[in-house]
Amino acid sequence: MVKRKVSKPKKKQTKVKEELRDPLQEVAVKIVIYRQEVSASFLQRNLKIGFARASRLIDEMEEDKIIGPARGAKPRKVLVKKKAKKKVVKKAKVVKEKKGKGPSVRMLVVFTKVLESMGKVSIGQAMRDQGYPVSTANNPQQLTRSKGWQKMLQEAFPHDMVLKYHHVLANSFKLGHSVFPLGIKDEDIVTLLDSTNCTVVKIQYGEQAKHVWFWSPDNMARDRVLEKINKMKGVYAPQKFQMVDPNEDMSDDELDAEEEKLNKEIAEFEKEEAKAVDKKKPKAKKKANSA
Incomplete structure (x- = not known):
C-alpha cells in the first residue's frame, strides 16, 4: 500500500506592511515597555482610542515580539523588559532619543492627537487630556518650543515635503x-x-x-494649509506687544502729586465703605432702667 504524502497547509502571512502600520505604534510600544502591561482597555485609556484600533496595535506588537500571544483570561506577557528597551525600540522603528532631549511619551501622544484631529483638537486640549498641569496646558508654547517637539515637527514635515506642498498648493x-x-x-x-x-x-x-x-x-485652500504648516514650523515671527506707560513723561513732582491725589481718593473710598457697613449693622436695643 502506497502512503500518500499529505502536505501541511501553509500558514497565512499575517505580517503587517510597514506602510499600513498605525502611526500610534511607536507611542504604544513605549507605554507598554515602560508600564510592563498590555491590554486593549489599557491602550484605550492611555491613548484615548477605540477598541478596534487598540486591538490592531496589540497585533502589531505581538508580531514584533514585544508582547506574547493571548492566554485566554490571563493578561498577555510583555516580552521586553525595560533594560532591553533600546533594542526593541530599534526593531519597532521607534525613534531613538537621548534622555532629556527627545520627546516624552506624553508629548508623542499630544503630537499625534493634534495631527490626527486635523485642527479639531487644540494643543492645549490635548495636553489637558494627557494630564499636563493646567498652567502648562494654558501656555502650550512651553511644549511647542521644546527640542523634542521641534524634532517631531521636522520628522513629520521635512523641509523637502513642505516645499512640495508649497508647489502643489500653489497650483490648486x-x-x-x-x-x-x-x-x-x-x-x-x-x-x-x-x-x-x-x-x-x-x-x-x-x-x-x-x-x-x-x-x-482655490486661494482659500492654499492660504489655510500653508498658514497651518508655517505656524507649526515657526516661520512667522512672534507677535509683539508694546507696553505704553501713561506716566512716562511726568516729572518726579508731578508723580508725587498724582500719588498723593490717589491716596486721598482711596482714603475717602474706605471711609464711605466703613459708613455703609455701619448702617447695615443692627442697632443694639437700649436696656430699660430699673425703677
Missing part, C-alpha cells in the same frame, strides 16, 4: 460656475475668464443664457 484649483447672456461670444467668455487665471471647461447653451464651468485658483 476649484470648479466654478457662471452665467453669461446668449449674445456674448464664446471667445469673449474664454478671454475674460483667462484674464482672471480661470480655465473654461465647458459651455452649455440654455434657452435664455449660457452656463459656463471653469477651473479657478
